[in-house]
Amino acid sequence: MTYVIDVPQVFDERSFDQFAAGFAGVEGDARVLVDAHAAEWASPAGLIGLLCAGQALLARAGVKPLLTAPAEREVAHYWARAGFFTHAADLFEIHGAVPRVRPNPERSVLLEVTPVTGADDVHAVVSRIQERSAAILTSELGLDPKATMGFGMALSEACQNIVEHAGTGGWVAVQTYSWRSLGRRVVVIAVADAGVGFRHTLEATQGKRFGDRWGDATALEAALIQGVSRFRDPGRGQGLAGIRRYLDRWHGKISIRSGTARIALVPSWEKDEPLRDGLPPFPGAQVQLVVPAVEREAP
Numbered sequence: 001m002t003y004v005i006d007v008p009q010v011f012d013e014r015s016f017d018q019f020a021a022g023f024a025g026v027e028g029d030a031r032v033l034v035d036a037h038a039a040e041w042a043s044p045a046g047l048i049g050l051l052c053a054g055q056a057l058l059a060r061a062g063v064k065p066l067l068t069a070p071a072e073r074e075v076a077h078y079w080a081r082a083g084f085f086t087h088a089a090d091l092f093e094i095h096g097a098v099p100r101v102r103p104n105p106e107r108s109v110l111l112e113v114t115p116v117t118g119a120d121d122v123h124a125v126v127s128r129i130q131e132r133s134a135a136i137l138t139s140e141l142g143l144d145p146k147a148t149m150g151f152g153m154a155l156s157e158a159c160q161n162i163v164e165h166a167g168t169g170g171w172v173a174v175q176t177y178s179w180r181s182l183g184r185r186v187v188v189i190a191v192a193d194a195g196v197g198f199r200h201t202l203e204a205t206q207g208k209r210f211g212d213r214w215g216d217a218t219a220l221e222a223a224l225i226q227g228v229s230r231f232r233d234p235g236r237g238q239g240l241a242g243i244r245r246y247l248d249r250w251h252g253k254i255s256i257r258s259g260t261a262r263i264a265l266v267p268s269w270e271k272d273e274p275l276r277d278g279l280p281p282f283p284g285a286q287v288q289l290v291v292p293a294v295e296r297e298a299p
Helices: 016-024 044-061 073-080 084-088 120-142 147-166 195-212 216-224 239-249
Strands: 002-006 031-035 066-068 093-095 111-115 170-179 186-192 253-259 263-264 282-292
Touching: 002 016, 016 044, 016 263, 016 282, 031 044, 044 084, 044 111, 044 170, 044 186, 044 282, 073 084, 084 111, 111 120, 111 147, 111 186, 120 147, 120 170, 120 186, 147 170, 147 186, 147 239, 147 282, 170 282, 186 253, 195 216, 195 253, 195 282, 216 239, 216 253, 216 263
Parallel strands: 002 031, 031 066, 066 093
Antiparallel strands: 111 170, 170 186, 186 282, 253 263, 253 282
16 A cells, blocks of 8 residues: 655645645555645745655655655756755655756755755855855845844754754755745745654653643743753753844744644744644654845835
8 A cells, every 4th residue: 555645735834734644644664655746836844844754754664755746847947956856866766857957056045955964064054055145135135234144043053953953864945035925025944854853852851840741832832932951051952042032133933843733933924823732743843934024114
């Protein structure tokens, strides 16, 4: 029997639970087909979420799951330009046309899908994007030039979470595009892994403290709202606090999904639920940061 996991037509943070439900329905080491032929668009979170699913399925079954590439030519070309297929080939048996594209990504892709497995990867990611992001943050988003330093910090801390907590490798991607509900351009950082997740990471130091309340949602609240860490040393594991300060200053948004829960710090321009529990289980952690353009005053 082959399980089919449908990729949503618009695959982003909002439709991720639909994809996770398909993933959660797979039993044991069954053969799996991840069907993306009808996909029309995917955000950075969607693309690296697919890679996390492939990584988890391959580790579970010992054979590559199948993946059908998007049938729409422009969609497949974008996925290729964003670097998705380069890494998907290691995790999936890909069916359908995979476009050959030049290595130079389009301007909206500030950082193509990039693996993160160690501290050296984090440093390389930040140095690669710092120059690209500076012009976008100042010219397109209207942020103060000083914001570029904080942007690099937020990117670094989000990637460092994989290195210190995941127990496996992950991926990062950064893109700029127009956010429909906001009516402005945004920069989106997506970082994800298929590792152990927040609850498992914090359980040794925080599980007894919360007792029966301990679970994925409580772990996310503890990490993001209370700033707790698995590290007992002062100053360790405070990356999320730094990201929060940066996003507060520039009216940005952070959302984290781990296990069966999702938490978000929601700015005034966005409509979202601050905390959701009882979601379809999905391995690891998926983090998204959104930095919007400065709202320009009417002349």
